[in-house]
Amino acid sequence: MKLVTAIIQPDKLEAVRQSLIDAEISRLTVSRCTGHGQEIPGEVDLYRGQSVVPDLLAKVRLDVACNDDFVEVAVAAIIRAARSGTGEIGDGKIFITPLEECIRIRTGERGSAAI
Amino acid sequence: MIGLALDPSLALGQDAPVIDSGATAWMLTSTSLVLLMTPGLAMFYGGLVRTRNVLGTMMHAFAAMAIVGVLWAVCGYAMAFGPNVLGGWFGWDSNLVLLGGLENSVVGSDDSLVPEYVFAMFQGKFAIITPALIAGAFAERVKFLGFCVFVALWSLLVYNPLCHWVWAGDGFFYARGAIDFAGGTVVHISSGISALVAALYLGARKGYPGTAMHPNNLTMTLIGAGLLWVGWFGFNAGSAVSSGESSAHALTVTQIAASAGALSWLILEGIRHGKATSLGLASGIIAGLVVITPAADVVTPGGAIVLGALASLVSYGAIQLKTVFGYDDSLDVFGIHGCAGIFGALALTFFIRESWVTANTGEGWSVMSQFGVQAGAVGATLVYAGLATLVLVVLIEKTIGLRMSEDEQGAGMDHALHREHGYGLLNPN
Numbered sequence: 187m188k189l190v191t192a193i194i195q196p197d198k199l200e201a202v203r204q205s206l207i208d209a210e211i212s213r214l215t216v217s218r219c220t221g222h223g224q225e226i227p228g229e230v231d232l233y234r235g236q237s238v239v240p241d242l243l244a245k246v247r248l249d250v251a252c253n254d255d256f257v258e259v260a261v262a263a264i265i266r267a268a269r270s271g272t273g274e275i276g277d278g279k280i281f282i283t284p285l286e287e288c289i290r291i292r293t294g295e296r297g298s299a300a301i
Numbered sequence: 302m303i304g305l306a307l308d309p310s311l312a313l314g315q316d317a318p319v320i321d322s323g324a325t326a327w328m329l330t331s332t333s334l335v336l337l338m339t340p341g342l343a344m345f346y347g348g349l350v351r352t353r354n355v356l357g358t359m360m361h362a363f364a365a366m367a368i369v370g371v372l373w374a375v376c377g378y379a380m381a382f383g384p385n386v387l388g389g390w391f392g393w394d395s396n397l398v399l400l401g402g403l404e405n406s407v408v409g410s411d412d413s414l415v416p417e418y419v420f421a422m423f424q425g426k427f428a429i430i431t432p433a434l435i436a437g438a439f440a441e442r443v444k445f446l447g448f449c450v451f452v453a454l455w456s457l458l459v460y461n462p463l464c465h466w467v468w469a470g471d472g473f474f475y476a477r478g479a480i481d482f483a484g485g486t487v488v489h490i491s492s493g494i495s496a497l498v499a500a501l502y503l504g505a506r507k508g509y510p511g512t513a514m515h516p517n518n519l520t521m522t523l524i525g526a527g528l529l530w531v532g533w534f535g536f537n538a539g540s541a542v543s544s545g546e547s548s549a550h551a552l553t554v555t556q557i558a559a560s561a562g563a564l565s566w567l568i569l570e571g572i573r574h575g576k577a578t579s580l581g582l583a584s585g586i587i588a589g590l591v592v593i594t595p596a597a598d599v600v601t602p603g604g605a606i607v608l609g610a611l612a613s614l615v616s617y618g619a620i621q622l623k624t625v626f627g628y629d630d631s632l633d634v635f636g637i638h639g640c641a642g643i644f645g646a647l648a649l650t651f652f653i654r655e656s657w658v659t660a661n662t663g664e665g666w667s668v669m670s671q672f673g674v675q676a677g678a679v680g681a682t683l684v685y686a687g688l689a690t691l692v693l694v695v696l697i698e699k700t701i702g703l704r705m706s707e708d709e710q711g712a713g714m715d716h717a718l719h720r721e722h723g724y725g726l727l728n729p730n
Binding site: 196197198200231232233244 | 512712
């Protein structure tokens with residue numbers, strides 16, 4: 187079991203979610219988050235004519251717990267939808283971490299079956 | 302609204318008419334109340350869109366305050382309330398440009414004179430909110446510059462002529478005896494049909510109808526609906542341009558119709574879905590207020606209950622049609638303002654109080670003859686505003702552009718168009 191964590195641009199969320207569903211991966215957790223990769227200083231906000239460089243940029247984080255067979259499927263689905271294709275920085279990152287255990291609260295099932 | 306053929310003999314200094322301070326005080330208050338409706342509308346619409354579009358949507362209403370506020374003073378009032386030109390298409394009086402000649406001028410009936418400055422400003426608030434209403438139909442997908450140009454041109458070419466037809470003493474509708482006390486045709490039907498035409502031409506939002514588009518803040522929408530309700534007392538009771546029986550009557554039926562509209566929508570949702578919703582309640586309030594607008598001085602309190610209750614049914618039904626036809630009138634401008642406005646302008650004919658008939662009609666008047674006049678005014682408004690809006694949106698889209706790109710829509714208006722964010726929910730610092 188692995189935990190696939192993706193940090194993506196907020197406006198790619200709908201496309202990535204659809205892409206995962208198309209790949210038959212429907213269990214995901216979505217959180218709002220902030221941070222930055224290579225893109226500082228990047229976007230500029232305007233407040234009363236003053237340019238303000240936000241030091242933390244809005245991102246969306248997806249967490250998908252999956253069995254080993256599905257890891258590459260999930261990664262491919264995320265990349266397919268989250269890559270802007272412009273070649274510019276800021277499309278995001280994917281992290282894969284080993285998953286110790288997964289428990290379904292309703293039944294108490296554990297491991298791969300619970301995912 | 303009384304039709305006003307501006308009478309130069311009323312200028313102070315000739316027979317020095319006495320300004321009615323009570324009427325003037327009420328009209329100053331009404332003007333402020335009607336202005337408050339536009340920020341109320343900004344909150345109503347702003348709460349209904351997605352988080353990423355909240356500022357861009359609220360800016361539409363506020364931008365109308367800026368643009369039309371200037372245009373009305375420069376030439377709008379002259380076009381709306383000057384004498385007929387170009388066969389009555391609109392009015393024009395060069396003395397009224399930049400509100401010149403209003404210095405010592407008064408308007409109103411002999412026993413209820415108010416400074417013309419107050420009347421001009423009161424009318425100017427109607428001119429502001431009408432194009433702001435249209436913005437709900439193409440919410441979340443128009444460029445800011447394109448929208449501003451649309452508002453300016455629509456105000457000049459659609460609102461001002463219609464305002465002249467309905468409320469100037471020599472306007473088409475007024476001369477034919479069409480009843481439109483506070484703007485059923487000129488405000489609600491015109492904005493409703495223009496909204497539908499613009500929404501159809503511009504197409505749906507990216508992802509509509511497949512993607513869920515949840516309102517970002519229904520609490521703000523409810524506050525906006527509340528402000529609209531309060532402001533509407535100025536809208537309708539101020540349209541008496543006096544402070545007396547007519548304004549009292551208008552205020553009373555406005556309150557009753559709004560309550561009836563709200564109650565009717567709640568009951569309808571309860572029957573159909575088993576649950577009442579806050580957005581349904583807010584929609585019912587607006588439907589009730591819209592339907593009573595043309596009828597405020599003429600219908601009985603009982604008629605106001607019937608009109609308000611039926612307005613919610615009409616609007617609810619019209620919104621279901623959106624699903625059937627698949628167009629994206631995002632915030633139901635046509636469904637509520639257009640349809641309740643059309644219904645009110647026509648159905649008021651059957652609820653006119655006897656005392657109004659006695660005082661205002663002559664030989665040969667009948668309910669059906671009045672219905673014909675009402676239908677003519679509604680039809681002319683639909684055709685004129687619809688066609689003119691189509692020309693404007695095509696023109697703007699083909700030149701400076703009106704519809705946002707798919708990428709801009711994805712990022713949201715706030716960030717893509719204004720480089721701002723409505724909420725700081727994401728910022729830990």
